[in-house]
Amino acid sequence: MDAARRLPTSIATVCLSGTLPDKLEAAAAAGFDAIEMFENDLLTFNGSPAEVRRMCSDLGLRIAIFQPFRDFEAMPEPQRARNLDRAERKFDTMQALGTDLVLVCSNVQPAAIDDPARAAADLREMAERADRHGLRVCYEALAWGRHVSRWRQAWEIVRAADHPALGLCLDSFHTLALDDDLSGLAGAVPAERIFFLQLADAPRLSMDVLSWSRHHRLFPGQGELPVAQFLSDLLATGWAGLLSLEVFNDEFRAAPSRRIARDGQRSLIWLMEQAGLAPLPALPDFSGIEFAEFAVDAAARQELGRYLGGLGFRHAGRHRSKDVDLWRSGGANLVLNAEPDSAASERFEQLGPAVCALAFRVDDPDRLVGRAEALQYPVWRERIGEGERRIPAVRVPDGTLIYLVADPAHSERPIWEDDFILETAAAEPAPLLGIDHAAQAVAPGVMGTFVLFYRALFGLEPETPWELPDPYGLVRSRAFTSRDGSVRLPLNVSESSRTGTGRFISALAGAGVHHLAFAASDVTRVLDGAGERHAALLDIPANYYEDLNARFGLDGDELARLEAHHILYDRDAEGREFRHAYTRQFRDRIFLEVVERGAGYTGFGAANASVRMAAQRREASS
Ligand SMILES: O=C(O)c1ccc(O)c(O)c1
Numbered sequence: 001m002d003a004a005r006r007l008p009t010s011i012a013t014v015c016l017s018g019t020l021p022d023k024l025e026a027a028a029a030a031g032f033d034a035i036e037m038f039e040n041d042l043l044t045f046n047g048s049p050a051e052v053r054r055m056c057s058d059l060g061l062r063i064a065i066f067q068p069f070r071d072f073e074a075m076p077e078p079q080r081a082r083n084l085d086r087a088e089r090k091f092d093t094m095q096a097l098g099t100d101l102v103l104v105c106s107n108v109q110p111a112a113i114d115d116p117a118r119a120a121a122d123l124r125e126m127a128e129r130a131d132r133h134g135l136r137v138c139y140e141a142l143a144w145g146r147h148v149s150r151w152r153q154a155w156e157i158v159r160a161a162d163h164p165a166l167g168l169c170l171d172s173f174h175t176l177a178l179d180d181d182l183s184g185l186a187g188a189v190p191a192e193r194i195f196f197l198q199l200a201d202a203p204r205l206s207m208d209v210l211s212w213s214r215h216h217r218l219f220p221g222q223g224e225l226p227v228a229q230f231l232s233d234l235l236a237t238g239w240a241g242l243l244s245l246e247v248f249n250d251e252f253r254a255a256p257s258r259r260i261a262r263d264g265q266r267s268l269i270w271l272m273e274q275a276g277l278a279p280l281p282a283l284p285d286f287s288g289i290e291f292a293e294f295a296v297d298a299a300a301r302q303e304l305g306r307y308l309g310g311l312g313f314r315h316a317g318r319h320r321s322k323d324v325d326l327w328r329s330g331g332a333n334l335v336l337n338a339e340p341d342s343a344a345s346e347r348f349e350q351l352g353p354a355v356c357a358l359a360f361r362v363d364d365p366d367r368l369v370g371r372a373e374a375l376q377y378p379v380w381r382e383r384i385g386e387g388e389r390r391i392p393a394v395r396v397p398d399g400t401l402i403y404l405v406a407d408p409a410h411s412e413r414p415i416w417e418d419d420f421i422l423e424t425a426a427a428e429p430a431p432l433l434g435i436d437h438a439a440q441a442v443a444p445g446v447m448g449t450f451v452l453f454y455r456a457l458f459g460l461e462p463e464t465p466w467e468l469p470d471p472y473g474l475v476r477s478r479a480f481t482s483r484d485g486s487v488r489l490p491l492n493v494s495e496s497s498r499t500g501t502g503r504f505i506s507a508l509a510g511a512g513v514h515h516l517a518f519a520a521s522d523v524t525r526v527l528d529g530a531g532e533r534h535a536a537l538l539d540i541p542a543n544y545y546e547d548l549n550a551r552f553g554l555d556g557d558e559l560a561r562l563e564a565h566h567i568l569y570d571r572d573a574e575g576r577e578f579r580h581a582y583t584r585q586f587r588d589r590i591f592l593e594v595v596e597r598g599a600g601y602t603g604f605g606a607a608n609a610s611v612r613m614a615a616q617r618r619e620a621s622s
């Protein structure tokens with residue numbers, strides 16, 4: 001990374017869970033240079049400000065700001081005089097803490113006077129007093145401030161106050177939440193008058209802005225606000241200061257502080273790239289999912305082999321040095337790994353048979369490893385035998401590995417030939433084309449970590465979430481898809497532990513891939529042989545086909561064919577079709593799907609998800 005343009009980073013103590021020492025340690029461990037000291041975290045700490053100062057300096061952290069100082073400006077007497085006294089007392093605290101900057105957020109009191117000149121005079125008075133102690137004040141427009149809610153208003157007041165110890169604090173949330181931006185900042189506000197920058201993203205929600213801000217803020221890249229554009233507009237003033245995260249989020253405050261702090265640091269590294277400050281190794285180009293890997297033991301391998309055989313998979317190879325088998329149908333590869341002392345066996349010990357890895361085909365695996373390292377995502381390198389190919393991997397937050405392989409179409413030798421003794425392929429009656437998508441269950445409260453992982457590391461963009469009604473609760477699904485559509489990863493979250501997703505999460509101690517879908521050019525042909533091969537397909541009720549007929553007016557033959565093969569059907573607004581069928585579950589923990597995706601259809605048949613989930617529930621209890 002171009003270190004010259006990399007800006008120092010900071011995180012507000014309010015972002016993190018735990019006691020103040022926990023928060024500080026987590027911030028330091030994640031590599032932050034500074035913190036925002038939230039007053040409440042000081043009030044609840046059983047030690048002096050001087051001790052906090054010492055803890056921070058021992059950890060290599062600077063206290064960049066003390067905040068918030070509320071409801072100060074434009075108050076009638078006697079509150080005005082009282083507020084100035086209150087400020088003097090906080091100046092003492094700041095000096096004990098060893099920080100020179102205090103944040104005044106715009107007044108929310110009904111009693112506040114609607115007079116920018118009064119606000120300016122009061123802030124000038126406060127700045128003069130601060131200056132006598134060698135301290136400074138910055139003024140921030142809260143989006144719900146009584147009379148000041150936008151940065152332009154705050155700036156007009158700061159400009160009118162005209163004191164060198166008074167500057168502006170910008171907070172991306174307050175600006176972007178009001179659909180405002182920083183256009184016009186460069187040219188209007190000299191960079192040296194911008195004393196502090198706070199960064200936060202958020203999902204777009206329609207709710208009052210105060211509740212939105214206090215409970216739903218996210219780190220940059222986890223939400224939907226144009227935070228990178230915000231930073232770019234700020235940089236256009238010539239400003240180069242501290243990037244400080246200020247996120248109020250209920251899930252963050254319940255989560256382990258180390259994970260959240262680490263995500264925060266990653267979000268800023270990513271943001272610096274997005275805003276053109278400090279480049280990272282470029283995002284990959286994808287060309288699909290090369291294989292999925294199951295962690296098995298000997299018994300599970302046999303059982304899983306039979307299950308896969310039902311869809312036409314055949315045993316296609318044996319690893320040269322490890323207890324690993326390749327199963328294949330056409331372009332779809334599945335690896336069954338029973339090697340002791342491996343990443344797979346570690347997964348098996350914890351979870352039993354489970355998908356332990358996926359492999360993405362990318363243009364340059366080494367470049368992506370470099371990107372992962374720059375973003376502080378853990379990279380995994382499995383030990384290898386002589387002459388075997390080392391395939392690097394990154395670890396998904398749930399522990400699943402994602403191997404990175406060069407597109408076999410562009411490399412001299414496909415990975416399989418180096419590492420496996422391949423069997424000569426027999427003619428396949430209805431080969432699969434490849435892996436269409438891999439769905440992951442994600443525990444509630446971790447979605448932000450996953451969004452950042454897939455977006456920052458891989459450039460996969462989250463699509464609009466779907467709400468899928470399981471018989472026992474709601475499942476929220478959000479797909480991450482590469483621009484070319486070759487990698488598709490639906491992520492499913494459920495607050496209820498009784499839904500299929502919820503049960504999977506509790507059974508598998510967290511999360512992971514619970515559903516693999518294979519692409520076929522003709523789903524009916526793949527399923528034609530399924531009966532003979534004893535593939536158990538998920539039963540779909542006749543009512544479903546009645547409704548299909550009503551909705552789409554399919555012809556009778558087509559409808560009968562769908563029903564006979566347990567195939568579900570969808571058609572998008574442009575008339576593009578999607579046919580898909582599901583197998584029964586393997587040990588109540590994974591199921592397979594075969595999909596026939598009409599050209600241009602980008603969905604997953606979400607309209608059919610409730611039928612599928614109800615059928616799975618019947619199957620599980622039968
Ligand atoms: O929610 C608040 O009160 C609050 C306080 C300080 C800030 O910097 C802020 O952005 C919000």
Ligand SMILES: [Mg+2]
Binds near residue numbers: 140171198246
């Ligand atoms: Mg703020």
